Amino acid sequence: MTAMPGLGTPRLASPDLLRSVFRRHAAGVAVITARGDAGPVGFTATSLTSVSAEPPLLSFGIGTGASSWPAISEADHVGVHILGEHQQDLAATFARSGADRFGPATSWHEGPEGVPVLDDVPAWLVCRIAGRVPAGDHRIVVAEVVLGDSTGPGRPLLYHQGRFHGLRD
Template sequence: MTATPGLTAPRLATDDLFRSVFRRHAAGVAVITARGPAGPVGFTATSLTSVSARPPLLSFGLGTGSSSWPAVSAAEHVGVHLLGEHQQELAATFARSGADRFAAPTVWQDGPEGVPVLDGVLAWLTCRVVGRVPAGDHRIVLAEVLAGDPGGSGRPLLYHQGRYQGLRD
């Protein structure tokens, strides 16, 4: 590799380099939910991506070592929830290993297709899983949007430099 004038010398790809670079990438925060055999499961995701408008498809990544993976790996439907800046604690709860994510103060109800739907989010979708693509120690889940509600109010929650934050004016 040759250095570009004005830039520092590039580092070879390592786990540390990869994480350091993506800490600088601000990402919207979502919670993905599903109905598992033992009850509802969910996790915080910053990997949510719009894939196609026709048909309406989205994707998200999930580690195969995640406690939610067994349920998501078998689920026919998932819920996708876009969080508002007022929901930092909810994002942290769904990101925390071993947490009872659906216990109070989390407020939720059964939505279309039996998918757990969280209250108070900016927007939510119910989706049918159409594919699970291996990607290293993760799977990229592809899902077709079936229904939803974009009617929540507020500003989006972002994840940047290892913490949750809102937009700044």
């Protein structure tokens, strides 16, 4: 392929190309939680999307190889937590494979429908899972908002270029 003026040289589609493009896309950071048979589960997600206002629907992606997938695949409800810039360590914990995500360093409580609800987040929702759509090695989970709170502390946490960041004024 030839270089395009001002655009560089296009590359054929590959997992590396997709990752390198999305490293340049700043995304909000959320933690998704659920009640599992062996206890609470959760993971960091940057794929959270508002889908519909009426009814209130959202979506997120999860890999079928993720440690949280077995619980998410069976759960009726999930918790969706928007993280604040003061919660970079929490985001890293829920993103790290093998981490004790609900250990002493994580402040949480059992919320409605038995969903683990993280404390001190800027916003959280409890959602009823409406569908799980196959998408390659992932599933897109569509969930309907049941209840939540958007009055928590802090400004949003962002993910960009492989790192967590706060907003700049």
